[in-house]
Amino acid sequence: MDRPFSTAFSTVVEQTVPYDPHPTPDPGPVRVGLVGAGPWARTMHARMLAAGPETALAAVWARRPEAARETAEPYGAVVAASFEELLDRCEAVAFAVPPSVQAELAVRAARAGVPMLLEKPLGPDLDAARRVADAVSEYGVVTQLVLTKRYHPATREFLRRAGEFEVIGARSCYLHGAFRAGELATPWRLEQGALLDLGPHLLDLLDMAVGPIVSVRGSGDPRRWSELTCEHADGAVSQASLSGSVGLDRARTRVELYGPSGELTYDTAELDHEECWPVLRREFAAAVRSGAAGPLDAARGLRLQELIAMAAGGV
Template sequence: MTTPSPAPGASAPAVPAWSGPPVEVGLIGAGPWARAMHARMLAAGPQTRLAAVWARRPAAAREVAEPYGAAVAGTPEELFERCEAVAFAVPPAVQAELAVRAARAGRALLLDKPLGPDLASARTVADAVASAGVVSQMVLTKRYHPATREFLRRAAGLEVTGARSCYLHGAFLGGESATGWRLEQGALLDLGPHLLDLLDAAVGPVTAVRATGDPRRWVELTCEHGNGAVSQASLSGTVPLPGARTRIELFGPAGELVFDTAGIDHEECWPVLRAEFAAAVRSGRAGELDAARGLRLQELIEAATAS
């Protein structure tokens, strides 16, 4: 029996009505991802308001801030003073440094993946979050799409023997995503958190992971799961495809369950992400996709790198 994933947009999670003032969020970063996603998502409200932007280039920060009436902060500390929460759209090394400072200032954190450029820095961020007792949330984009949540709901009821998966695109060949850290570190650090997170959630906790290949070209992961299942993951950012390809196939006694992101609209993710982050900030309780989750994914990446 083959069980496909639901059609894009099916079983969309309800975004609860919002009452009260929006969460004031400061944005660190003014690059392509900050412009394309973070700034407009946070400014769309009603759960959040883009309060301020800081970037190392003031002109770039102003370009991001002005369309939304946000302030331009002169320093990260000035940004912290203007907001309740801080969102990050910067390279992992910059995030790891400034997230610790933001947590120590008592600000909630909306964190990108990976948590840091290496395991040590990721652990420092997670420790700072735990020590300060602030809310944190990872922007693991696909986790906020209704089709992903329906897939994980169905997977929870399956006995899985094995799984195959891939996350492939050609964005590292040129364009705005071909940035320094991505070209240096490759797909394992950039795409790996997404796929490892989904395999860990859908198949069962990953207990061991091995890698072969070159992360800057193509890397293959073999994961062992606590329930005895084995999964494989193919990762590359240097294959010229017409669009990104993310696919997971689960196999077991009941047949096959497939999750494929072809055709899904990522715009459906942002209202859910915004609402859940704002609710977490207001309640003071983080969800499952917090900094501790980011640290676990970084531990798996480190294990793969060391294999």
């Protein structure tokens, strides 16, 4: 005998959707505070964090209150009167400031137990970077690096393929003309040059695609052109050219791997960098909620800064 429709329906519901007497409330987007109100903070950080749905821009603090207001107002974020107030208003903090400022404030955020979205380089020099990484380790806070290209699907596919490719030599470059003029020609970039600013991106790709770098020799003037020779753990050798002072219409990042089976190439010329931001935002929010950092954390930032110091003759 057939059961009434209502009885059959309730049976299906009971079997497929178990009753939870204590449902976990949705925590909503991660409330992120932004430190900085310069061009990179406005064009990338604020816009990305406010876009959601995984994050929300909760507050902005900068040493110039008027700049902080201009950055916060389009997204309805609060302007914090101090760094401490910013930490009180957010669950996590993102940095878009010069390396020397980040290195100082990141240690304070770590002591407060606040997860951090960190820019590269971690600090202006290796000692400052170590202080950041040590504080992160001591206080057990979640961190993530804004190594932009690593969040693009094409980069991840290249690195996956590189893991299956025998490399005996590699050539690479990261070149643009942003240091010549414009908003990104900031004092620290003009003083330190491409090695500190662009070097982390390219060294990260070579370290992952070719194999762990064991030594780096650098030559040239970082404010004009730097040339790096890297030796890798398996005996492969790679070259890296860096400049922010050449007359190019758009930035050029290219990695060429060579081995017995031929060539494997990565080129950002046709990549849409807007594809990076949703991935970065999603993975940062997931790390904050889970309390577990991914591989692109402060320890990775310290590793890259060690390589930069090696290239500069600092170790």
